[in-house]
Amino acid sequence: MNHGFRQTVLALVVVTLLTMGTIFGCSGAGIAATNLAKQPAVDVYVALGNEAGALQFFPDDLQFEPGRRYNLHLSNPSDQKHYFTAKDFADGIWSQKVDAGNVEIKGAIHELELRANTEAEWVFVPLRSGIYSLRCTVPGHTEAGMVGRIEVVG
Ligand SMILES: [Cu+2]
Known part of the structure; x- marks a missing residue:
């Protein structure tokens, strides 16, 4: 096979x-x-902004395969808060957990807010393919280009 x-x-x-x-x-x-x-998780790393204050996701183009388990390591190395918002993508995944600080959160997750200089891990399995938009919903950030694309292919 x-x-x-x-x-x-x-x-x-x-x-x-x-x-x-x-x-x-x-x-x-x-x-x-x-x-x-x-399943062993595939590690994927995304930074929300950077030390210089850029309003961008690094990288801003993510690819996943349905049925695989991922550990999405989110970090915010900047001095302001950012959101990781991809609601349609989140509707098509099975969220196992989010690990943030000393707290593990189970259940459906649709949006994560990362305060300045924080990290979170989101473990999930995409269940259906599609192309989804990602954005930061802090006022002005989407408009400034803090957007991305998530593709689930396979
Ligand atoms: Cu932002």
């Missing part, structure tokens, strides 16, 4: 289990989540 095919099969299994859970009220989603949680 080639890699792409395996991912497709995995994504279908996940969707099927999620659907079964909905229809039968059983723990299909729970089973899927358990299996997905065991």
